[in-house]
Amino acid sequence: MSRAQTATGYHPIIIGGGVAGLAAAVAACRRGQRPLVLEKGVQAGGRVRSTFARDAKQIIDNGQHALAASYHFTLDMLKTIGSDHLLETQAGLSVNYLIPGKQSFHFRSWRLPAPLHFALPLLIQGPLSNADRRQLIRWGLNFRKADPEQLRSLTVADWLEASGTTSNLTDLLWEPITLATLNTSTATASAYLLHRVLVQAFLASRAAGSLVLPGASLDEIFARPACRYIERNGGAVHTRQGAAKLNIQDGRVHSVTTANGENIAGQSFISALPPKALWRLLKSSDTDLAKGFTYLDQFDYSPIITIYFWLDKPLKLQFPAALVNSPIQWIFKLPKAMENTLHGYSIVISAADKEAQMDVSELLGLAVSEIEKYTGIHLRNDLGMDAAKVIKEKSATIDQTPASLARRPGYRTNVRNFFLAGDWVDTGLPATIESAVQSGVEVVELIGDG
Numbered sequence: 001m002s003r004a005q006t007a008t009g010y011h012p013i014i015i016g017g018g019v020a021g022l023a024a025a026v027a028a029c030r031r032g033q034r035p036l037v038l039e040k041g042v043q044a045g046g047r048v049r050s051t052f053a054r055d056a057k058q059i060i061d062n063g064q065h066a067l068a069a070s071y072h073f074t075l076d077m078l079k080t081i082g083s084d085h086l087l088e089t090q091a092g093l094s095v096n097y098l099i100p101g102k103q104s105f106h107f108r109s110w111r112l113p114a115p116l117h118f119a120l121p122l123l124i125q126g127p128l129s130n131a132d133r134r135q136l137i138r139w140g141l142n143f144r145k146a147d148p149e150q151l152r153s154l155t156v157a158d159w160l161e162a163s164g165t166t167s168n169l170t171d172l173l174w175e176p177i178t179l180a181t182l183n184t185s186t187a188t189a190s191a192y193l194l195h196r197v198l199v200q201a202f203l204a205s206r207a208a209g210s211l212v213l214p215g216a217s218l219d220e221i222f223a224r225p226a227c228r229y230i231e232r233n234g235g236a237v238h239t240r241q242g243a244a245k246l247n248i249q250d251g252r253v254h255s256v257t258t259a260n261g262e263n264i265a266g267q268s269f270i271s272a273l274p275p276k277a278l279w280r281l282l283k284s285s286d287t288d289l290a291k292g293f294t295y296l297d298q299f300d301y302s303p304i305i306t307i308y309f310w311l312d313k314p315l316k317l318q319f320p321a322a323l324v325n326s327p328i329q330w331i332f333k334l335p336k337a338m339e340n341t342l343h344g345y346s347i348v349i350s351a352a353d354k355e356a357q358m359d360v361s362e363l364l365g366l367a368v369s370e371i372e373k374y375t376g377i378h379l380r381n382d383l384g385m386d387a388a389k390v391i392k393e394k395s396a397t398i399d400q401t402p403a404s405l406a407r408r409p410g411y412r413t414n415v416r417n418f419f420l421a422g423d424w425v426d427t428g429l430p431a432t433i434e435s436a437v438q439s440g441v442e443v444v445e446l447i448g449d450g
């Protein structure tokens with residue numbers, strides 16, 4: 001038996017088969033290891049999964065997702081597992097802003113060096129007042145001097161106030177970017193994380209700021225090809241096999257007991273669970289062990305609602321469309337592969353604390369009335385709404401505030417052979433797919449073959 005293998009023959013043992021767990025397993029395979037992923041659910045993918053919506057008779061995702069061309073870890077993984085061709089990448093950021101009572105504004109970044117590719121179309125073509133333009137230029141000059149470490153304790157609202165902004169710029173630029181990337185409103189979102197997003201994506205280069213949209217179901221892009229790749233390379237993904245207990249011996253995790261009573265021994269264990277699920281596992285494992293992780297119970301979560309709908313006639317808009325100052329923030333066109341003969345769309349409501357209290361018919365009513373307000377089109381009367389499906393993800397991501405940023409742990413724990421991955425660990429990125437994949441790749445590098 002090689003050093004990297006154990007009694008089960010698998011190394012490492014990964015608990016949780018979301019994107020982070022799958023990314024860790026793919027990275028382990030690339031190192032020549034044979035990873036085992038233990039997933040509680042009936043399918044891998046976690047928050048990035050797809051299901052068949054029986055009433056709509058369509059495959060739908062667990063919420064609309066958008067990637068960015070700056071997602072280097074994710075794009076590399078998808079290339080490895082052979083599904084990168086299922087992505088649709090914009091040639092430069094392109095967003096159609098719908099503004100109530102005004103003409104819509106189609107933002108397209110220009111073929112110029114950064115940050116002019118982003119700043120000039122906004123300054124020259126954007127629906128801005130002279131005061132907005134002056135503020136934006138002043139903000140841009142200050143941005144270059146900002147020390148990200150000093151932003152750790154600030155909210156986006158604090159940061160904007162200190163560097164000066166107008167309410168129009170907040171509505172048009174800062175609130176939509178912050179909600180879309182941090183799933184938290186500017187009032188409470190972490191300035192440090194927004195700074196990272198701006199540096200890595202929007203202001204890095206024209207290409208890095210492009211949106212990358214799924215051209216197929218998320219399951220076809222992530223979980224299915226990842227599982228095939230892992231199994232082809234000698235690893236395994238066991239679904240319906242949640243971890244129920246970690247067994248500790250001499251300060252190390254010796255084995256994991258699954259919900260169906262199997263004991264799986266290993267050399268190194270990676271938790272790729274969200275904080276809540278990890279906290280439950282630790283509490284049912286060993287109360288002394290749990291004492292070192294009480295911070296897990298202190299994370300708050302932020303909901304995302306996706307409303308899918310299918311129309312008899314097409315909704316003639318440019319997509320993605322951002323609705324300025326509306327509770328429904330984005331409208332996306334679904335990929336052809338998810339449409340059948342109808343025309344399919346999705347609406348996204350991020351940081352949806354208030355909307356999560358509404359029932360399905362209230363949410364559909366809100367979607368119909370907001371789209372009518374912004375476009376003059378009544379979805380039901382004018383285009384024939386054939387089917388709709390509402391997905392409420394109450395814990396879509398952790399709430400990305402300065403306080404939660406300070407709580408995010410590194411990959412190591414005080415148990416020598418027990419490591420953490422997941423979108424919420426301290427990757428320096430917002431809790432997104434890219435953070436999840438980065439954590440999986442980096443934790444496997446850290447463990448090596450030991």
Ligand SMILES: Cc1cc2nc3c(=O)[nH]c(=O)nc-3n(C[C@H](O)[C@H](O)[C@H](O)COP(=O)(O)OP(=O)(O)OC[C@H]3O[C@@H](n4cnc5c(N)ncnc54)[C@H](O)[C@@H]3O)c2cc1C
Pocket residue numbers: 015016017018019020021038039040041044045046047048062063064065066067241242243244272273274277281304305306393395396397421422423424431432433434436
């Ligand atoms: C509606 C919605 C929209 C989003 N939009 C975007 C977007 O546009 N762009 C973006 O980058 N990100 C987006 N995100 C965030 C993104 O989906 C997550 O950051 C990412 O999927 C997290 O992956 P993860 O592997 O860390 O966690 P998870 O996907 O939560 O994976 C954890 C896994 O662990 C399993 N599990 C739980 N308990 C146990 C146990 N005891 N034993 C074994 N397994 C267990 C779970 O079943 C799950 O499969 C969105 C999220 C949602 C919900």
